[in-house]
Amino acid sequence: MTNDMTVGNPTKLVIKFIIPLLIGNIFQQFYSMVDTIIVGKYVGTNALAGVGSTGAINFFILGFAMGLTSGFAVPIAQGFGANDYDKVRHFVAMSTYLTIIIGIIITILSTISLEPLLTITKTPSDIYEYAYDYMIIILAGILTNMAYNITASILRALGDSKTPLYFLIIASFLNIVLDFLFILTFNMGVAGAAWATIISQGISALLCVIYMNKKFEILKMKKEDFKYKQSSANILLRIGFPMAFQYSVIAIGSILLQSAVNSLGTIYVASYTVCCRIEQLAIQPFSTLGIAGTTYTGQNLGAGRLDRIKEGMKKMTIIGIVLAIICSGIIYVFNIPLINLFISEGDDKILVIKYVRQYLVWVCAFFIPLMLLILYRSSIQGMGDTVFPMIASVVELVGRVAVAAGLVAFIGYLSICIACPVAWTGGALIVVPAYFMKIKKLEKNIA
DSSP: OOOOTTSSOHHHHHHHHHHHHHHHHHHHHHHHHHHHHHHHHHTOHHHHHHHHTTHHHHHHHHHHHHHHHHHHHHHHHHHHHTTOHHHHHHHHHHHHHHHHHHHHHHHHHHHHHHHHHHHHTTOOTTTHHHHHHHHHHHHHTHHHHHHHHHHHHHHHHTTOOHHHHHHHHHHHHHHHHHHIIIIIISOOHHHHHHHHHHHHHHHHHHHHHHHHHHHOGGGOOOGGGGOOOHHHHHHHHHHHHHHHHHHHHHHHHHHHHHHHHHHHOHHHHHHHHHHHHHHHHHTHHHHHHHHHHHHHHHHHHHTTOHHHHHHHHHHHHHHHHHHHHHHHHHHHHHHHHHHHTTOOSSTTHHHHHHHHHHHHHHHHTTHHHHHHHHHHHHHHHHTTOOHHHHHHHHHHHHHHIIIIIHHHHHHTHHHHHHHHHHHHHHHHHHHHHHHHHHHHHHHHHHO
8 A cells, every 4th residue: 555645744644654664673673683582592602692793794785785775765756756657667677677686796796705704804713603604694695685675665665664564574473483493493503593584584575576566556567667778777776876885884884893892702792792683673763764754755855845845854853852762761771671682691691781781871872863863864865865875874984983993992892882872973963964955955946
């Protein structure tokens, strides 16, 4: 079911859009969380650290793919807002071509580069095997990840955030079942966790494709829709690649941050793994708000409704601030129970809890700058501007590198705790003013 965001109350439209999307994103986090919990509880601390040490590499490669597919959805949203359904179908077909071709290339390059990347990130020798066994399977299955992301992005560009949720719920429960089956019954270790993730993502992608073909009239493809046009490919790549590189630039900072963590030792790697899982769960409301911003500004720009973009952004900013305060409060109050989900009893437990709590206290205090960064960057991208989001990503990279890699030798783990807050604040200081500059420019062009 499509959702036209160019008419109606912006607040109600955004809330209606983000609620199912938020639930879906939380379920999507179960892919990594369940893997981490089961690995940490039943395979051991070293295995937990091994899976966790690959987080930055995972984000570097899969983030590129995610940014690419998110960028492909922007022209689709703009076409839908303009009621140009021929354009919508054509861009869906072109996006499919490009996703398959680029997905195959990424798969080949990433699997070949895995060992050098593990070396660059200073993966400790006692967890190297776990890290490699997990990531080689995840990277081999990149096409399933991209298939879900492109189909879900297309549905969301049309205003449908509910359908991806339903299929993610199914896939998440399947992921849990397969985790227990592969790890506990078949003793496959971290490889079992990776296979569970790949299979679950593939099934959710397949369900999205089947649903799109059966339920969306405007996506009933015609022969002419599949005609390859280089001009259309250029439009998609002009938006998709900058968004993909933006994710990769941020990920480079994460890789250097992970490298700094790895240099501190296995106990810090295990602690940071738990930190990242809890942090990723906590920031899902901001991510969903960002996706809503992309869809909302994209559709309304296509309809020529700058007044609605301005009104909607004000309402989304207020919603975001409230969400940031709530998420910070939840983490402050419930951090111990959340940490205990990931670790088993042992001599290292007290230290892990100490280091995780130290990290969470710092990042929670900066959730509002993070929310502003995500919302305004995504909204600018929805309007087709990829320059300032890229600049913000570079600022994030510099912030992480300067603090984590530059200060770890002097202040140790504290540098890890403050690296992201510094990066988020710097990025937000770029994209928020950039949004108002973009609006003024568009108003002058219309006038």
